[in-house]
Amino acid sequence: MATMEIGFLLILLGAALLRPSRARGAAALAATSVGIALAGLRAGPSSTSVLDRAAVAGLPAGFVAVDAGLVALGVVLGAWSAVLALRGPRLGGAAAAAAVAAGVAGQAWAGRALLAGAPIRLVVVAMVAIASVGLLLLLVGRFLRLPPGRDESEAARPLAGAAGLLAGTLVAAAGPHVAVVFAGVILGVWSSHLQRRSAGGPTVPVAPLLAFLLLPAWWLMATIAGGEGLRIAVLGSLPFSPAAERILAPLILVAAWGTAGLWPLHRQVPGALAAPLGALLLARVAVPAVPGGLEHWRPLAMPLVVAGIWHAALGGRRAAMAVGLAWVGLLAATRPGLLGAGLLLAGAVALQLLGERPDALPRPAAVARLLSLLAMGWGALLAVAAGLGAEVVYTVLAAAGLVAALGRRNGAQAMTASARRATPPSA
Numbered sequence: 001m002a003t004m005e006i007g008f009l010l011i012l013l014g015a016a017l018l019r020p021s022r023a024r025g026a027a028a029l030a031a032t033s034v035g036i037a038l039a040g041l042r043a044g045p046s047s048t049s050v051l052d053r054a055a056v057a058g059l060p061a062g063f064v065a066v067d068a069g070l071v072a073l074g075v076v077l078g079a080w081s082a083v084l085a086l087r088g089p090r091l092g093g094a095a096a097a098a099a100v101a102a103g104v105a106g107q108a109w110a111g112r113a114l115l116a117g118a119p120i121r122l123v124v125v126a127m128v129a130i131a132s133v134g135l136l137l138l139l140v141g142r143f144l145r146l147p148p149g150r151d152e153s154e155a156a157r158p159l160a161g162a163a164g165l166l167a168g169t170l171v172a173a174a175g176p177h178v179a180v181v182f183a184g185v186i187l188g189v190w191s192s193h194l195q196r197r198s199a200g201g202p203t204v205p206v207a208p209l210l211a212f213l214l215l216p217a218w219w220l221m222a223t224i225a226g227g228e229g230l231r232i233a234v235l236g237s238l239p240f241s242p243a244a245e246r247i248l249a250p251l252i253l254v255a256a257w258g259t260a261g262l263w264p265l266h267r268q269v270p271g272a273l274a275a276p277l278g279a280l281l282l283a284r285v286a287v288p289a290v291p292g293g294l295e296h297w298r299p300l301a302m303p304l305v306v307a308g309i310w311h312a313a314l315g316g317r318r319a320a321m322a323v324g325l326a327w328v329g330l331l332a333a334t335r336p337g338l339l340g341a342g343l344l345l346a347g348a349v350a351l352q353l354l355g356e357r358p359d360a361l362p363r364p365a366a367v368a369r370l371l372s373l374l375a376m377g378w379g380a381l382l383a384v385a386a387g388l389g390a391e392v393v394y395t396v397l398a399a400a401g402l403v404a405a406l407g408r409r410n411g412a413q414a415m416t417a418s419a420r421r422a423t424p425p426s427a
Contacts, residue, residue, distance in 0.1 A: 001168070003106050003109060003110035004037075004038055004071075004106065004107060004110040004111065004362065005038060005381075006042075006103075006106055007102070007104070007105070007106030007107040007110065008031060008034050008035055008038055008103065008107070008377075008381065009103070009374065009377070009378065009420040010029050010099045010100070010102050010103030010106065010131055010375040011027055011031045011034060011074070011078050011099070011100050011103035011104065011107075011419055012031045012103075012373070012374060013096075013099045013103075013370075013374060014027050014081070014082075014085070014094075014098075014099035014100030014103065015027035015028045015030075015031055015081075016098070016370050017096035017098070017099065017372035018081075018085060018096045018371070019292075020202065021084070022084055023081045023084035023085040023096075024030040024081070025080070025110055026052045026076060026077045026080050026081035026084065026118060026404060027077070027081035027085075027096075027100050027357070028385060028406050029074075029134070029403070029406060030073075030074045030075075030076075030077035030078035030081060030100070030103075030104070031074070031078075031122075031377065032074075032402055032403060032406070033071075033073045033074035033130070033134075034070065034071060034074035034078075034103075035092035035377070035380065035381050035384070036070055036384065037067045037070035037071050037111075038381055038385070039381055039384040039388055039399075040063070040066070040067050040070070040384075040385075040388060041067060042336075042381075042385035042388075043358050043385045044059060044063060044067075045279075045390040046338065050083035051295050054115045056114055056116075059117070059367075061118055061119075061122065062122070064114055064117045064118040065118040065119070065123050065125070065126045066126045066130070067114055067186065067372075068111065068114040068115050068117070068118050068126065069122045069123050069124075069125075069126030069127040069129075070126075070130060071107055071111035071114055071115070071132050072111070072115065072123065072127055073127050073131060073134075074104075074107055074132055074239075075104050075107050075111070076422075078100050078103060078107070079101070079104050079270070081100050081102065082097045082101040085097035085100065088362060092398070097331065099404055101355075107234035112347040121161075122250070122309070127282045132199040133400075134403055137400055137403040137404045137407065138404070138406060138407030139407060140315065140404050140406035140407065141313065141405055141406065141407030141408035142325050142401070142407040142408060143318070144314060145314055145315075145408050146311065146314040146315040146316075147315065152384065162195065162285065163191070163193075163231040164187055164188065164190070164191025164192075164194070165188050165191040165192045165195065165273060165274060167184075167187060167188070167191075168184045168185065168186075168187035168188025168189070168191060168277060169184070169188050169276055169277055170184070171183065171184030171187065171188075172184035172185050172188065172276075172277055172280040172284070173276075173280050173284075174350050175232070176223035176231060176232055176233070177228035177229075177230055177231055177232065178221060178231075178232065178285055178289075179216060179218055179230065181232070181280070181281065181284055181285055181341040182214040182215075182217075182218055182281075182285075184277075184279050184280075185211060185214065185256075185259070185277050185278070185280070186208075186211045186212070186214065186257065188274060188277045189208050189211045189258060189259050189269065189274060189277060190205070190206055190208045190211070191240055192209060192269040192270055192273060192274035192277075193205050193208045193268055193269055194261070195269075195270045196267065196268060196269055197272050199270070201267050201268070202268065204422035205257065205268070206258070206265060206268055207258030207265050207268035207269055208268075209257070210255050210257070210258035211255050211258055211259075212255075213251045213254055213255045213357060214251065214252070214255050216251060216283075217248050217251040217252055217255075218230075220244065220247065220248060221238075221240075221289070221391055224238065224239065224244055225240075226240050232284055232285070232288075235285065235288040235289040236288040236289070238289065238410065240289060240290060240331060242292055242293075244290075244293075245289075245291075245292045245293030245296070245415065246292075246293045246297070247293075248286075248289070248290045248293055249286060249290045249293025249294050249296065250293075250296050250297055251296060252281060252282070252286045252290070253282075253286070253294070253301055255278075255281065256277075256278030256279075256281045256282050256286075257278065257301075257304070258278070259275055259277040259278035259281075260274075260275050260278050260324075260325075260327065261273075261274060261275055261276045261323060262308030262309075262311065262312065262319055262320060262323060262324055263307055263308045263311035263312070266308075266311065266320065271317070271319055271320060271323075271352050272319040272322065272323050272345065272348035272349050272351070272352045272356045273349060273352060273353075275326070275345055275348065275349075276345050279326060279330055279341055279342070282294075282330045283338050283341075286337070287330075287333050287350065287407075289310055291333055294331065294333050295333070298331050298391060299391065301411045302331060302391050302395075302418060303326075303394065305324055305327045305328060305331065305394070305398065306324075306394050306397045306398050306401070308320070308323075308324045308327075309321055309324035309325065309398050309401040310397075311402045312324060312393070312401075312405075313401040313402065313404050313408065314404065314405075314407035316405070316408055318348075318351060318405070319349075319350075319351045319352040321349050321375050321401065321402070321405060322345070322347055322348035322351070322380070323345065323403075324398065325340075325343070325344050325379070325380050325383050325384070325398060325402075326340070326341035326342075326344040326345050326348070326379070327341070328383045328384065328386070328387040328394075328395055328398050329341035329379070329382060329383030329386050329387065331387075331390065331391075331392065332386035332387050332389060332390040332391075333390075334386045334389070334390075336382045336385060336386050337382065337383055337385075337386030337387070339379075339380070339382055340378075340379040340380065340382025340384075340385075340386060341379065341383055342373075342379070343375045343376065343378055343379030343382070344376055344379035344380060344383060344414075345379075346372070346379075347372040347373065347374075347375040348372075348374030348376065350368060350369065350371075350375075351369065351370035351372050351373070351376070354368060354369045354372070365374035382399070384399055
């Protein structure tokens, strides 16, 4: 699958290089279609690194048809994007078109085993069904839109709040003891709430108060651990019973959710800047200490994650969408899922700090923004693949939010362009 993965990254690179346009929208849809196909192969019944006819023959016919339909649709959309990019002199130039075309060629070559492994009739049916659902999602994103959030443009002020958030994140990342990690999370979420409050956010500190759930969690963990202590290095070997894990997991999950900046707590913290706090809390404490508790509560947590992703998608908050997808990987609690979550969060923080207007950025910042988009794309692939291995339906609904978000952006751009054309020139 290496060729398909490289092709996916090339299409994603072309989409990132293109300016807002139909070509960029087509490339983004192509990358999404191919990415979902790759995620399905990674999480499929017999995941393999070599995609040949022998490997495809061992997969269910329906699975092969759907994946082949996704790849074929991605190839068609990518080719259309490359043609549009070449025809438009202001759409990103030959470099973007070349990247997309190379990615399409890689997908077509690597996906030939999929296309040959399913009856053409099933592949056509799958393409029609996927295209129909995708069009419906684009229309939903275009006409069902929420007001955009303010978190992408908020500066890290006041200085005390920014310093507290940074210090809390560093402590949560490097703390050798559970108590130190919990203290870092509490410090960081209170500091981030002060930032949001100073920018006109809510005055009631709901998310910071939820962080105090870590205190009874620490007490229970310390009581069970006894003389063993709660050093991070030994969490996986401590004798937490299944009942204790089911009590501890929701306390940690709710505290971590308060840092995510997603609905219904999207006004409590400054967007993606606080999200790494919750991710560190889950990755360093919950995953090694209470994996059974996470698995038990995951079916209840995932609907809230999906709602947060859709709320961010309909509001045009790309950094927040990346945070939601990161939670899909975090809740899967696998190494690829955690890696994908880390890439998504790193890209989301960079995207929020750099802003949504690449034309106004100096070259080094524009390159950093491009790299952050690529990191988010690869992270989304890993997170969705991990999510499909844990909660298929909710992960598919989360991925559907990505498609709806593309419809929202295209619709917003069209409305903006129409408004500009309708504005009479000044004297």
